[in-house]
Amino acid sequence: MGSYILRRVLQVIPVFFGATLLIYFMVFAMPGDPIAALFGDRVPNPALLEALRAQYHLDEPFVVQYFYYIMGVFQLDFGTSFSGQPVIEVLQRTFPVTLRLAVMAIALSFLLAIVIGLFSAIFKGKLFDQVSLIVSLIFVSVPVFVICFLAQYTFGVQLGWFSPTVGADNGWLGLTLPAITLGVGIYATSMRLTRSSTIETLGQDWVRTAYSKGLSRGRVVPVHVLRNSLIPMVTDTATTFGILMVGATVTEGIFNVPGVGNTLYQAILRHEAPTVVSFVTVFVIAYVFVNLLVDLLYGLLDPRIRYVK
Amino acid sequence: MKKKAGIALGVLTAGALALTGCAPDGGGSGGGTDTEFAIAYNADGGHAAWVDAVVNSVAGTLDITAIGEPYPDFAGLREEVTDRVIESAFRTGWQADYPGLYNFLGPLYATGAGSNDGDYSNPEFDDLIAAGAAETDLDAANELYQQAQEVLLADLPVIPLWYSNVVGGYSENVDNVEFDWHSVAVFDQITKADGSVVTANGSEPQNPLIPTNTNEVGGGKILDAIFAGLVKYDTDGSAVNDVAESITVDSPTQLTVKLRQGLTFSNGEEVTSDNFIKAWNYGALASNQQLSSYFFEDIEGYNAEEDSELTGLVEVDPYTFTITLNKPAADFAQRLGYSAYFPLPDVAFDDMAAFGENPIGNGPYKLAAEGAWQHDVQIDLSVNEAYDGPRTPQNSGLQIVFYADQVGAYNDLLANQLDVLDAIPDSAFGTYEEELGDRAVNQPAAIFQSFTIPERLEHFEGEEGILRRQAISMAIDRQQITDVIFQGTRTPASDFTSPVIDGWTDSLEGAEVLEYNPERAAELWAEANEISPWE
Amino acid sequence: MNQPLLSIRGLKVAFGTGAKQREVLHGVDLDVFRGETVAIVGESGSGKSTTAAAVIDLLPGTGSITAGSITLDGQELTTIGRREMEALRGRRVGYVPQDPMSNLNPVWSIGFQVKEAIKANGLATGRKAVEARAIEVLQQAGLADAERRLHQFPHQFSGGMRQRALIGIGLAADPALLIADEPTSALDVTVQRVILDHLSTLTREKGTSVLFITHDLGLAADRADRIIVMNQGEIVESGPSRAILESPQHPYTQRLVAAAPSLASQRIQAKAEASGIETTTEVLQEAPAVVEVRDLVKDYKIRRGGFRSEPFRAVDGVSFSIPKGKTLALVGESGSGKSTVAKMVLQLEQATSGSILIDGVDATTLSSKQVFDLRGRMQPVFQDPYGSLDPLRSIGALIAEPLVVHKLGDAESRRQRVLELLDQVSLPRELASRYPNELSGGQRQRVAIARALALKPSIVVLDEAVSALDVLVQDQILQLLAELQAELGLTYLFITHDLAVVRVAADLVCVMEQGRVVEQGAVDEIFARPQQEYTKRLLAAIPGASVEYGGR
Structure with missing residues (x-):
């Protein structure tokens, strides 16, 4: 078990170098001079431009720029943004918020998806199933930002149940509305997945055998159906997590959540390589770890794939 | 104008081309080269709609192919403009730093000026601007600037389009909300019935909160609240003394500043001549790489290349100092309300980085506490009891909330969660007046928008160029575009400045070139074609 | 004893609802008396499993009882509620399902699944008592070291062990009636025998009535007091086992008795003993060897965690040869290495060492082009006629596929060849435009054979090619294979676990155990005078040995 985890963790190293190099290059290759853009339509003094360029190694x-960045990373210095803030601080500030949002969205949508699914x-085929199918189709076909705007206007402005935006109130409670709208986007897929895997499990021989043992439906469904049906859901979580991180950018913008999405978007617009690369790299590494976690959880749920003999 | 070059944006160009369906010969199906008139813009700034409208208007009127040419982001467009490699017209805009006519003209159109992106040069204009700068009487100076504008109307180095309005509103909880020339609400006047702090929209400052290193609105809005300069601007743009007791213009190159005595920073430190002189020197010093250092370039001793003291700043006594300029700038006193000229307390120079995070000012507000600036979230300001001046707050404090997307801010306003919003999102242009009623605000601002047709482009030099510029200008139905695309949130331009600026007039000679006149446009275009056919 | 324990009268079961309703049982009557074992025998689709499922109200999907009555101990079961039925299941009617691989939930330990049954039936309370009872149940079912096994998961059990666990669960509450639905058909013959012996002992001791569902008439005759023969949802004949076997009355039963390989092999055995046997030397001298395998070895690496791995020898020095026009059967239980040998002969796997001579040429050293040509002369037919036919292609296209791959002939000549092949495998020509899902299992296997014959091969490798088929269909396919062999001079390599089939179909037999050939020779010789203990055990495990054959 230990060696398995170690191996998976070591996989992060090539992923780290690959991701940073690739993203750094992509930012580098973006057309335009980010420093000149800092001055808007006003053309700054060339000497000042040169000095600023030199400061950011632009x-x-x-290769040299990338080298500087990597050397910094080894000293836990992820560089500074153009506004002079250490990127590591920006990361520390924004990631917990987005993580909170993502965890809440997953928890809410999965809980609902599992029960409804x-x-x-x-x-199957009854009224309940048909209504839930229609609802999930609506959810899946309406773009995230439309749902966000609708929710913001309806629950924030018209009904006044929530504050339309999050801002400083970004604790668990404050993120409820954005988390729900973000969750809506993944609910439909998860619900359909639960439904189909449950239907498959319901048809399994061991379910009939469980009934033949004299077990009641109240026991067979949670014990012999639900747990097996959850396995594909858990695998799906890793993918969902990735989708969420992307969807979070839209949701964060609309609900003014001070998370990674908005910061990253601004950094891309400003060609801030250290910020963009550090953020995306943390995304990638987080993704790798979530996958590891999911694989371990998978083993926990399904004894056939436990890693130790 | 652009001979379709195969640059990386080909796909986007093709898309834009499809929109200009009314243009004859579009798509280049005929033989020979197809000359197009293109306006480049950055796609990240929400310009696509009006650029398309403008090129369609031009194409329809002049019977030529005209397209919008999107660049993915501002940096990419700016680089091509700055390097003079751009092969088409391009969008330009100018927001005034201080409410003076010169600010809209000198830096943009004087021969060799830093932001003269089209390399315009006309000695007549240069002379008038120089004369204006040397004229210490403001009205006389403005008269000279207006004459200079008439030269511009004849030459059209840029095609004026419209003035941006400040489109905002306020909640049911506040009263006495007024927006100033700079598109920002006058926070100190606002009253709130329940006595709680006033909330306003803002954006995360892109730089530490150091006056000389802040050149964008996010940080500027905060600095204006926590600092007081020598002068402040009234809503109509006129300068009123704040920290200054008096500012006398001794000559076009010499000013004497007297400070009011007994003013302090919020930490108790007294505001003296030294605080100004040291702050300005800090801002001007080349090695400090301050983004607003160019505000000091007119002061004697300034050197952008290497570190050099501003020898033009001389302390006479703790409350008096003189400013000597290296060239005539009669409007210098008018500039002094801009944030780059704010004073700094001595404590700032001990650790400027720490100061930038928790600035201490002398303005009507101060940071509510250490760490009141929550990055990406908001900044909390409380009333600075030490402030004594024309901007004494009528409320208990100010909270500036940073919004990533204005739609969220607008919904907060509708829900009365936000008191003041100075940027209604485009999506609400159609409904905000109905939703806010008399709490809606829509007034011209000191923002001028245009597009530049550089003279170096083929067919746009000399006499032919002037004819073609005039034709293009008259081919644009500004009123219709501002009504339809902007729903009345822009005002068609009648000059090169802004109506909120002291000295502005809408009766310049030659301003008819900015009016929609399709027949005259076609005539002028035909005349130009006789000089050199457009093909 | 006068009143039957289970009594079914006029039972009708249908699937689907409304207009789509389809009746599958058309009025079944049967009785099971106390302590009696009754076998229902029939082919798949005959309704035998449906009858059993109806008793405990576990009909799959949309199935429902439309008419008739089922009484257990005089209690009517068709009208009782869900809770009453739940109380009855396990406690009064035990159930042992068919496939031990799919009937245990893979995510719960064996102990959990046994204990759950004990708790549900109120056989013990308290953690300790339940655990003790679970161990007892598993021990009774013949699981050694049950205590340790309790914490293991189904995938750590062999098929036989799982079936023991399932039998344990089925009998845990000492039910009056045990329904055993093909309880051993997925297991190797020797394991099957041991488990059925054990089951018989248990039920005899406890006086449990057994309703035994099987497709194997021989097996039924061995294990049941009475046999009920079902065909297409109806009972065609019933009576004491011996009577059914010795003098079947209904034509269907007669065909069944005639076709059952277990019985047929016993028959042939008897005849051979009477008329002298064909020897190995005779068989080998009849024709030159087409396939010759010498000292074939296959090693696999098995990963042992980390970067270590250890070699595993799946095939260990196997040698045999097949004369032209003859059939050699590779026989063994699962894991014996017989399928690995087949894959190596087909060049689907590389041999670790040894040689495979096809027509005298060593196939292990061929280039990929030569292997491609070789495949034209040597074709496989696999076990699963469902899995090996692409459901999206027509039968004609499927049969023509090898011709297309080998670029033989034009469209018209291919069409002609397809029709010719359909004739050869006795399928109507119209089938060329149909799709696999419209065909029965036997028809599909004929299609698979037709496809294998498309390139006019000289060698056909039949990997469990008839194992999934019902006895009557199996019999037909075996006859077809024999006819084709005679007609086209084909040489067969026949891979099977079923010794009974070997007896009917092969000339030579190779018995494999754990990668080695333990005994080989002419079929008659081996069956008459097995030398090895393992072979003897295999032969003894063929069901139906105790029965005098009848019919014809």
Whole structure:
């Protein structure tokens, strides 16, 4: 088990170098001079431009710039943004917020998806199933930002149940509305997945055998159906997590959540390589770890794939 | 104008081309080269709609192919403009730093000026601007600037389009909300019935909160609240003394500043001549790489290349200092309300980085506490009891909330969660007046928008160029575009400055070239074609 | 004893609802008396499993009882509620399902699944008592070291062990009636025998009635007091086992008795003993060897965690040869290495060492082009006629596929060849435009054979090619294979776990155990005078040995 985890963790190293190099290059290759853009339509003094370029190593060739960045990272210095803030501080500030949002969205949507999906499967073809299908189709076909705007206007402005935006109130409670709208985007897929895997499990021989043992439906469904049906859901979590991080950018913008999405978007617009690269790299590494976690959880749920003999 | 070059944006160009369906010969199906008139813009700034409208208007009127040419982001467009490699017209805009006519003209159109992106040069204009700068009487100076503008109307180095309005509103909880020339609400006047702090929209400052290193609105809005300069601007743009007791213009190159005595920073430190002189020197010093250092370039001793003291600043006594300029700038006193000229307390120079995070000012507000600036979230300001001046707050404090997207801010305003919003999102242009009623604000601002047709482009030099510029200008139905695309949130331009600026007039000679006149446009275009056919 | 324990009268079961409703049981009557074992025998689709499922109200999907009655101990079961039925299941009616691989939930330990049954039936309370009872149940079912096994998961159990666990669960509450639905058909013959012996002992001791569902008439005759023969949802004949076997009355039963390989092999055995046997030397001298395998070895690396791995020898020095026009059967239980040998002969796997001579040429050293040509002369037919036919292509296209791959002939000549092949495998020509899902299992296997014959091969490798088929269909396919062999001079390599089939179909037999050939020779010789203990055990495990054959 230990060696398995170690191996998976070591995989992060090539992923780290690959991701940073690639993203750094992509930012480097973006057309335009980010320093000149800082001055808007006003053309700054060339001497000042040169000095600022030198400060951010923007006057160096790509390899040198990348080298500076990597050397910094080894000293836990992820560089500074153009506004003079250490990127590591920006990361520390924004990531917990986005993580909170993502965890809440996953928790809310999965909880609902599992319950509704399970009942849809049990009542396959009945009214409940059909209504839940229509609702999930609506959810999946309406773009995230439309849902966000609708929710913001309806619950924030018209009904006044929530504050339309989050801002400083970014604790668990404050993120409820954005988390719900973000969750809506993944609910539909998760619900359909639960439903189909539950239908499949319901048809398994061991379910009939469980009934033949004299077990009641109240026991067979949670013990012999739900747990097996959850396995594909868990695998799906890793992918969902990735999708969420992307969807968070839109949601964060609309609900003014001070998370990674908005900061990253601004940094891309400003060609701030250290910020962009550090953020995306943390994304990538987080993704790798979530996958590891999911694989371990998978083993926990399904004894056939435990890693130790 | 652009001979379709195969640059990386080909796909986007093709898309834009499809929109100009009314243009004859579009798509280049005929033989020979197809000459197009193109306006470049940055796609990240929400310009696509009006650029398309403008090129369609031009194409329809002049019977030529005209397209919008999107660049993915501002940096990319700016680089091509600065390097003079751009092969088409391009969008330009100017927001005034201080409410003076010179600010809209000198830096943009004087021969060799820093922001003269089209390399315009006309000795007549240069002379008038120089004469204006040397004229210490403001009205006389403005008269000279207006004459200079008439030269511009004849030459059209840029095609004026419209003035941006400040489109905002305020909540049901506040009263006495007024927006100033700079598109920002006058926070100190606002009253709030329940006595709580006033909330306003803002954006995360892109730089530490150091006056000389802040050149964007996010940080500027905060600095204006926590600092007081020698002068402040009234809503109509006129300068009123704030920290200054008096500013006398001794000559076009010499000013004497007297400070009011007994004013302090919020940490108790007294505001003296030294605080100004040291702050300005800090801002001007080349090695400090301050983004607003160019505000000091007219002061004697300034050197952009290497470190050099501003020898033009001389302390007479703790409350008096003189400013000597290296060239005539009669409007210098008018500039002094801009944030770059704010004083700094001595404590700032001990650790400027720390100061930038928790600035201490002498303005009507101060940071509510250490760490009141929550990055990406908001900044909390409380009333600075030490402030004594024309901007004494009528409320208990100010909270500036940073919004990533104005739609969220607007919804907060509708829900009365936000008191003041100075940027209604485009999506609400159609409904905000109805939703806010008399709490809606829509007034011209000191923002001028245009597009530049550089003289170096083929067909746009000399006499032919002037004819073609005039034709293009008259081919644009500004009123219709501001009504339809902007729903009345822009005002068609009648000069090169802004109506909120002291000395502005809408009766310049030659201003008819900015009016929609399709027949005259076609005539002028035909005349130009006789000099050199457009093909 | 006068009143039956289970009594079914006029039972009708249908699937689907409304207009799509389809009746699958058309009025079944049967009785099971106390302590009696009754076998229902029939082919797949005959309704035998449906009858059993109806008793405990576990009909799959949309199935429902439309008419008739089922009484257990005089209690009517068709009208009782869900809770009453839940109380009855496990406690009064035990159930042992068919496939031990799919009937245990893979995510719960064996102990959990046994204990759950004990708790549900109120056989013990308290953690300790339940655990003790679970161990007892598993021990009774013949699981050694049950205590340790309790914490293991299904995938750590062999098929036989799982079936023991399932039998344990089925009998845990000492039910009056045990329904055993093909309880051993997925297991190797020797394991099957041991488990059924054990089951018989248990039920005899406890006086449990057994309703035994099987497709194997021989097996039924061995294990049941009475046999009920079902065909297409109806009972065609029933009576004491011996009577059914010795003098079947209904034509269907007669065909069944005639076709059952277990019985047929016993028959042939008897005849051979009477008329002298064909020897190995005779067989080998009849024709030159087409396939010759010498000292074939296959090693696999098995990963042992980390970067270590250890070699595993799946095939260990196997040698045999097949004369032209003859059939050699490779026989063994699962894991014996017989399929690995087949894959190496087909060049689907590389041999670790040894040689495979096809027509005298060593196939292990061929270039990929030569292997491609070789495949034209040597074609496989696999076990699963469902899995090996692409459902999206027509039968004609499927049969013509090898011709297309080998670029033989034009469209018209290919069409002609397809029709010719359909004739050869006795399928109507119209089938060329149909799709696999419209065909029965036997028809599909004929299609697979037709496809294998498309390139006019000289060698056909039949990997469990008839194992999934019902007895009557199996019999037909075996006959077809024999006819084709005679007609086209084909040489067969026949891979099977079923010794009974070997007896009917092969000339030579190779018995494999753990990668080695333990015994080989002419079929008659081996069956008459097995030398090895393992072979003897295999032969003894063929069901139906105790029965006098009848019919014809």
